[in-house]
Structures are given as structure tokens and as C-alpha cells.
Amino acid sequence: MTAYLLKRLIIAALTLVLASMVVFAIMEVLPGDPARLMLGLNASADQVELLRNQMGLNAPLVLRYLHWAGGLLRLDFGRSYTYSVPVIDLVRERVAVSLPLALIALALSTIIAIPVGVFSASRQGRAGDTLAMGAAQLGVAVPNFWFALILIYLFAVWLHLVPAGGFPGWNAGIWPALKSLILPAVALALPQAAILGRVARSALIEVLNEDYIRTARAKGLPYRAVLWRHGLRNAMIPVLTILGLQFAFLLAGTIIIENVFYLPGLGRLIFQAITQRDLIVVESIVMLLVAAVILINLLVDFSYAIVDPRLRGRQ
Amino acid sequence: MTMRFDLPEETLAGVLAKAFSNRSFLIGLAITLLIVAVALISFVWTPYDVTRLVIADKTQAPSWVHWFGTDHFGRDILSMVMVGARNSIAVALVAVGIGMGIGVPLGGLAAARGGLADEALMRVNDLVFAFPALLSAIMITAIFGPGAVNAIIAIGIFNIPVFARVARAGALAIWTREFILAARAAGKGVTRISIEHILPNIATLLLVQGTIQFALGILAEAGLSYVGLGAQPPMPSWGRMLFDAQTRMVTAPWMAIFPGMAIVVTVLGLNLLGDGIADILDPKSRRRR
């Protein structure tokens, strides 16, 4: 067991190091000069060169990589070229938007998906099941940014219930802040709920066909009790796996949605940083997201190993 | 979700009979054929020329003259949706091709050789999977510039590990079969066995994964085009049309509705088709669905 965990950890660390090299290399070949961008049309070539030196852009490649990667290890992400504040401060502000958004979306998707999955599984093959799964098929097919546009049109432009975009900041109060996260969260949650609902249904059906469920029913336990108490609990593993994956996806997948709603979140920051060639910000956020994905995968792996020792041999 | 398949040991007639009684398959097939037909028709005929801008006719609501209305340049949206189908299908199809063409041999190789080759492949897979796909696609197009070809590459790269993983898992199961042992005993080499025996037996698995990735590819292309990184004008694309529509939701909602519906219908059709195929070829399907 320990050996297995150790191996997974080493692999995760290696993946991180490789990823950091890939990210750095990508940023290196990205066309465009951040210094020229900051100084504009009227600046002379000498001025641009001067600023490049100041920004440390003219140091040798390997040195810059080591400097950056070394900083990461000490959790020092460097300073943003454009905002000239520490990257960590920027990230902290943005995570305060993206993380709640991802969490709300995840909660919404779970709240919708689990009951639908249970409902469908318990009425397998009947009209209700067909209808619910048809709706789920539709949900999977809807691009979330298009769904977001429709939501904006209905609830912001037409009904004026929520703002069409923007984020007032948590300082403006919990409710106004939450209000501006509702539509984006719904837009993110729907396709995820559709996927999760399908997984929950098939996992539950699989479990309900197991012998011990039949035994429980034979003992005269009511169907509902069997379904919720035994069935759902045992169907939780695949559901949780998907949830973990979805969380990682949501953290990064908010890029487009944050752009639709003008939310000052991580996704928007990274998009802006790419266009402004704020390379250090891009590198740091990508690494942060990659690390999050790796960590979640690691946790999923560990939980598998704990639940089902047979899996360890197969990895 | 993991999918388990047993070899299709039924007769062709049996499979066909199942196919024609499978609702998902039939609806999915009908939609997919419809979209492909629309895309093909657009090569020879569209109601209007999509490269011609008629500023005087801009943002007209749907009418008998323009069934889906016109966009901000006065182009006919129905025509653009038709031509856009071509673009979406092409991008998604080639991206699946890249994924299969590179991923399947890699996965097959890893399964056949095992050991270091297998380990290396899985580590590279880990690496690619660690990057959020959309983010990497944005970075790739930031380097090479936006455009349909680069969108294909960006989406295709992420299909490679998917197919490698599916092919590897499928192939590993087959390698333990008796008929493989027999083939080995007959002196056939690893490559030959992979091509002659393994590949046909994982083909259905790949087909199902292919339709899933195809649908995902259409969504990904729309997403990339939506942020301005996909096909470039004058070539219409569904995602781009949605981007143009976004700022005009108040004044011209039809600009958003029709291309969006096109994406939904296409992805829905492909997903139903994939589900249908899986149902038909999976002996356990009767129980699960």
C-alpha cells in the first residue's frame, strides 16, 4: 500500500515538473513582445529594449526557467508584467470568484442530477425514465455558452431579475455578489448535471442488480429504503469520481463562461493575460490549474485503492 | 464511464434486426445523415451567397425571404448555418482522425509490448490529461494563430490520449484470449497479430468512442470559434456566429438561436447514434437500458 502511494506521488511530481517545462516552452514561442505592448506605438526600439532588460526578459532561457520554477517551489509566483503586482495577489482575488462559482455549479449539478438519476433508475424503461434521459441527452448537447446567452436574454434583459454580467465584489455584500453568480453557475451546471445524471442512473442500475440488493428486497425491506439506503450509497463511487473530474473541469472550464458574463475570475484573467502577453501570469495560473487536476486525480486514485485493493496491482 | 464489450458473436442479420428496433440508433442516424446531407448540399447550393455582404439588409428578423433572418452584415443565416455544418463536421472529423490515427497505434503498441513502452505512454497520457483541454487549445491557437487548421490540431491533440487509452484497454483484454495464443503459436509477429486480430476486435469500441469524440469535437470547435480562435471569415462557423450574436442578443436574438440549435441538434444526433451503437453491440444492453 505505502509503496503504491509512494509511486503515485512520484509520478504526480514528475508530471508536474514536465508540465512546468511544457508551459514554459509554450510561453517562450508565443509571438508578441510584452514590453512593446506596454509602451505602445510611439516608444522607440531603445526604450523597448530597456524595459525588456528591466523585466528580465533578456536573461538566458534556462536561467529564467530555473528562476521561475524555483519561485514556484517557494510559492513565489513572481510579479505580473501588466498589473505590476504580485501574481499571487491577482490569483487570490480571482480565485475568490472562480472557486465559489465552481462550487455553486457543482452543488447545483449534484442537486439536480442525483434525484433525476435515482428517479430514472427506479423507473427503468418506463416513460419517466425515457423522458428524463432524453432531457439529459439534450443537456449534454447544449454548449454552455449558448445556454448562457439564452439565460442572459431571459433573466437579465427581459425580466431584469439578475445582472447581465459583471461582479460587484464580495465587499458589496453577499447577496449582490451571489446574485451575479447565479446565471453563470446555472449555465455551467446544466451540462454537468446531464452527464452526472446519466452516470448516477447507470451506476444505480448496476448496483440494484447486485445480489445483496436482491437479498435485501427479499427480506421484505421497502423498495424506497433499499434504493436510497443501499443502492445510492454503493453507487456513490463512480458518481464521486465523475464529480472530482467535473470539479477540475469546472475550475478551468469557466474560461468561456467568465468571458460571457464578464466575471473577474481566473479564466478571464488567463485569457486577458494571454492577449496582453503577461507571460508570468499565464504560466503561474496554468501551473496552478494543472496542479489542481493532478491533485484531484491523485485523490481519486487513492480513494480507489482504499476501496478496492485489487486495483492496486493493475495500475 | 467504462464500457465493457464482448465480441459480437451474433450474425449480421441479428445485429441489423437489433439496430432497426433501437430508437436511439434510428433517431441518431437520421439526424446525423440529415446534417451530413445539409453540409453536402451547401457545396452546390445555398439560398444566398454567404461571402457577399449586403449591409442594407442587416439584422432582419426571420421572414419568408430569409427563413432564419440575416446577420449584422446582411448575410442569410440559413445559408450560413448550412455552410457552417461543413466546417463543424470537417474540423471534428479530422480531429477524430488525428486522434485515432496516432492514438490507436500508440495504445496498441503499449498493450502489445507492455513494460517501458506502456509506462512511457501512460505517463505522457497523464501529462496531456493534466492540462485543461480548452486552455491548451487556446494556448496552441495563440501560438500558431487562429484558424480552422489550428483548431483541428488543437482538438486533435486531445483526442490522441483518449483513443490511446481506449485502444490499450481494449487490446489488453483481447491479448489474453485463446485465439491470440493460437496465433502466436502459429508464429505470427506482434505487429501482425495486432493488425489482423486485435484491431478488428476493438473496432466497435473505437467506433463508439469515435462518435463520442466527434460530438465533443463539434462542441470544442464551437467553443474555440466562439472565443475567436476557430475558422476565420468569410468561412462561416457556428461558434463564430454565436460570438457575433452575443453583443446583439437584445436587437437580433435570431442570430444566436439558429446556430445554437444547429449545434445542439448535431451533438444530440451524434450522441444518440453512439449510444445506439453501444446498445446494439453490447450484450448487456438489454439489462442496462
Place this chain on the structure above:
Amino acid sequence: MKLWKTILAAAALSLAAATSALAARTDLTLGIVLEPPHLDPTAGAAAAIGEVTYANVFEGLTRIDDNGQVQPGLAESWAVSDDGKVYTFKLHSGVKFHDGSAFSADDVKFSLDRARAKDSLNPQKQLFAHITDVTAVDPTIVKVTLDGPQGSFLYNMGQVAAVIVAKRSADGNKDKPIGTGPFKLDHWAKGSEITLVKNTEYWGTAAALDKATFRIVPDAAAAVPALLSGDIQAFANMPAQDALGQIQSDPRFSVVIGSTEGETILSINNKKPPFDKLAVRQALASAIDRSAIIAAASNGLGKPIGSHFSPGDAGYVDLTGVYPHDIAKAKEYLKEAGLENGFSATLKLPPVPYARDGGQVIQSQLKEIGVNLQIIPVEWAEWLSQVFTNKDYDLTIVSHVEPNDIDIYSRPGYYFQYDNPKFNDVIKALGTAVDKDKRLELLGEAQKILAHDVPAVYLFELPKIGVWDAKLQGMWTNWPIEADDLTKVKWTD
């Protein structure tokens, strides 16, 4: 649903009535399209920096008003020597920076010397190029010596990049701007808004507003609902697109179309074949239809231009008729160049609506004379490195928003790759001309040379679409420089 809407509207109305019964408002939320990267106008070229800080947070020796005229700023008056080389500025006394430190002639000397220094990173360093010496005579007198008479010196000193900063706070201005203006920075929520509050220690006439918030609203999709719902009460330049008509017909809002210094042009790489041939450039100029481009890329609001000059500026000559839209004539020009079968070229478009939309129209128009354009969208960073710095382009669309910048066609190494000795002579004469009539004559001549020689195809002057609450007064109509000067803005009833 209808009923709901009515109830909500009624509730909103009664709320609005309740607030307006009180004293006139003293807060304002403005929408701006781009977020400034930082707030130091002496260290960055982004126009958004000036939009927020100019006249509000930072002030210069002179200031530019709504009509592009030079007004006194921190200098209450000035005198010019007879040879036009020495400017003596008399400064206001009792001026304080936001950190409480006193403003004096030393700060002026520091700011100008810093801007023109060898290691200066001022984005408009050329504004200070002719200064040879700055002397603080006493705390309220500054003497600036130039290397020769310079017609636009006072105007230059009123530019965004020429604002006066203090030595002790200069390095921190990006994040904590310390100026002398009537507003100071209160809070910057990165990615969403910047809030300024009234500077109660201001040396001049105090601002009417207590608080001004600049909220970042990147495009029409967000701007229109934000305006209609009252979240935002003013846009100095609104990304309104097709919704403008709807806003214009709404009595709650004033829509004021003003002028800018933004010449929107189809830039041509003049050294790259076939564009080195005059006939090819003439063909392009004749093939494009400005009215269709303006309709699609500028809401029909942009003013057509025939040369690189703003119709709002003194000395403007209408040259839009030099090459009228004429497909047959355009084809003749192509034939003259030996390209009757047309040719292919690339069109690089930066990420702004006027370029991306206008580009598609131009692509469609040039197709009619057999010129096939391949559109290549680029980010600003790529545009700057590929097009502007490396001159790796055929055609591009961009708006040159710098004021009075007709001289760019004479700058060696500028991305147009245009070199016309006759034009250069005119610009040289203009640099030293101080007499007003002589200047206007030279400016007219320069415009005509460009109009006929087509180093770029001149499309339209970018309009400023001012939209604000009808009860708001004092917003700028025009944009001689990109600034949202709030010093005279107030609510009325």
C-alpha cells in the same frame, strides 16, 4: 410573465422616485471598455490609463479641453521668449499631492527630466525630445528651454503622458497613483472596477461628484443591459452597436455623438509588391465604398475621411472625393499596374470591432475587383510585433488615435514603409513653423499629398458615442485626447 414585468417595473420606478426626492446625487458609475493595466500615465501607452486618471487624478502644466484647446493647468500662466525657445511657467501655489506633500517647481523639473531621460520609459518620449533644459527658478517659476521653436509645445505639455508626478511617489504610481487632481484613488477591484473619491484638499474648484466609479464593461452585450438597468449612468464612448437606436429613443438618456482623433485607415505596406505601385494603391482606394464600411463598422456614425486628418481639427481639408467609389475605374488602375487578373494579399486585423467588422466588408468589396484578401486576426501583442515592429504584413486596419499625428508618414522606419521626400519636407517645415496661417497651409498641403499618393486608404474618423443619463451634465462631447474629465460633471434635477 407580463404581470411580473409590470410589477417589477413599478417597484423600480417607485424606488427611483424615492431617491430623486432627496438632494442631487453625488455619485457616478461610468462604463469603460478596457481595464487599464495600471494607473501611471507616464509609464504605459494604454489609452485606458488616461481615461481614468487624466484631469481627475493627475494634472499637467497645461490641460486640453473638450474642444482640443490648450488651457492653464498646474501653470496658471506662461510667457514665451521672442525666439520661441524659452517657456517660463508661473505655477499655482498651495497645490498639494494626494499624499499631503506640497507641489512645487521641483516636481515639474523632476517629471520633465524623468520623461526625457536616457532611460525613460515614457510611452510618448518624443513629446519631450526638444527640451534641452528645465530649471526651477523658484518654487512657483519653472523655465523650460527648447532646442528651437516648437509650434505644439504647450499642446504637448497638456498630453496624458506629460502629467506632473512627485519624486517620492513616482515609482508607486502604477498601483497607488499620487497626483494633484480633484479626485484620488479609493479602491481598485482588479478586473471589475476602479473607484475615485473627491480630493477635499484640492487646490482649484472642487469637483461636484463625491465618488466616481469606472466599471469595466467590455462590449455591447454587457453595456446595453447595464445602462438600461441603471447600473451604469454614463459611457464616454459606448460600445452600443445595433442597440443605439433603442437608446436614442429612450428619453432617460442623452446620446451625444462627438469626434475623436482616431483616423481609421486601411494601412498599406508601401514597400511590399505590388503595393509599391501607385496604381495598385489607387485601385484599392477606388474599390472601397466608405459608406458601407461606416455602416457596418461604425454604426453609420463615423465621418468619412480622405486623408490622415480629423475633420474636427483646424486646417482640415475634405479630400474624400479624390478617389470616389468606382469599380470600373479601380479595374483600370489594376490593368495599368499589369494586374488585371487581380492578386491575393493578407489583411491582418487587430481585436477591435471596427477592424474585425470593417475588414470583412473590405474583403467583400475588394473581391469585386479580383483582389482576394485572406483575413488573419491578430491580438494586439502580435499586431505590435508582426505589423508595427517587423512590418510583416500586406494590409491592416487600425485607428490612429494619437492627436495631430500626420507626421507619422515621415517617420523613418514607421510601419507604413512610406518614404516621400516631398512630404517629409512639408512636415519638416511644419515642425518649426509657429505662425498659425503658415501652419494651416502646410497641414493642408500634407493632407493633399497623402490623399493623392494613398500610402494608406483613409476610411473614417472614429466617432465618440457619448451616452449618459439625461440628468447628467458636464461630460465631454469630443475626445481630442482620450480622457473622461469629470471635474465639471454634476447631476441636475
